[in-house]
Amino acid sequence: GNYCATADFETFLKRSSTGSPRNDIARLVGSRFVASIEVDEGKKLAEGLIKAITGGDQITASFLFREAFEFLPEFKLWLVANDATDVKAGDDAMWRRILRVPFEQVVPKAKRDPQIKAQLRNPEIAGPAILAWAVQGCLDWQKKGLQIPASVTNATEEYRQEMNPLSDFIMDCCTVDTNDQTQWEPTSNLRQAYQYWMQTNGSTNHFNDCQFAKLLRQVECTPMDRQFCGKKTRGWQFVSLNDDQKDKDGRFRPTVNFSSPF
Template identity: 35%
Template sequence: ARFMRQDFFEYTPQFKPVIVGNHKPAIRNIDEAMKRRMHLIPFTVTIPPDRRDARLTEKLLAERDGILAWAVSGCLAWQREGLKPPASVVSATEEYFEAEDALGRWLDERCVRTANAKSLTAELFTDWKQWAEASGEFIGSQRRFSDLLITRGVEKWRNSVGVRGFQGVGLKHPPTPAYTPYADN
């Protein structure tokens, strides 16, 4: 870790934050670090008001010693074996990241990924910008866009006159050139 504009240092985490809310947080950058750190726990059951136990707090307090023993036992197992999320958590987390991955959706919908594909950065960014605006997604800067493409395994490339682009990705429907040279038939 490091503080803003300071040297790196090592630390031992003291807690694991839990966010509880009605809406899932919006994530702009889906990368391996985020996928490693975040788990979505789906709460799929709502107890109707007529079936809620008005004495639940009282019942839980009566069982507090057993509940504490169960929690300590679970903590010890977690320390020994690590966290193994259940299939429902893994599935919900994968679905969430797919829904939040705007760049991934754009790549799937608008691009081809082949080793010999080449595109200029400006062409890709223009198409991304149009798609993102129409989809209500965050556009960001061309530099951020380029950095995110690199994290997806796309390589930087320059054409013969030094204009920047990417190799390994191309648009499914390439843009029409701004001008077409005159040609006699």
């Protein structure tokens, strides 16, 4: 019905220019559920627009050749994609709005029913079952409220970690374990290892000290001073360089065991 709408995925992607109030947003007035399907790999969400749509404030839109107007978005936005869109890992406000729902169930080919879609659309065949499912869901909601499944929480956190610019470096060179308090690495070691990793892998993601620290916090590392080589040293708990990245005294030692594309 009119409560459900579809939108081009490009509507919600970052653009070089936002321009004037948009027609593609205007057509979503009154919708309660908006689905947008498929996106090319490496595209970036228009984070400002997503925040505006989900923030509970009025936004401005306009139909073609008509005056601009304001409206209050009431819809849940459902983005479907095989390749994840890029989101800034450190944008807490954005991540409060995102839930990644993994679809991991694959029906074996021998058990697939080619008529299933037609049957689900037939109110006489599937209508009673769908209504019973919806009523049961409503009863569960009244009893328990809206609970986010652990599978969704875990998938969302994994998505956020994937968006961290240090994720490939950590995968290649480090061990992160928030349950192991013995894991610790001097800041200088991590910085030197990252610089070497960048050169080896052709990366251009340069970070100053504050940015580097923020990215480490996002993977749940904690700043902590410890004794290292006979003196108090700044470092990070819950992370350590792999053994092949260090000499016998624990200092960073350049190696070529990275997955270099060159």
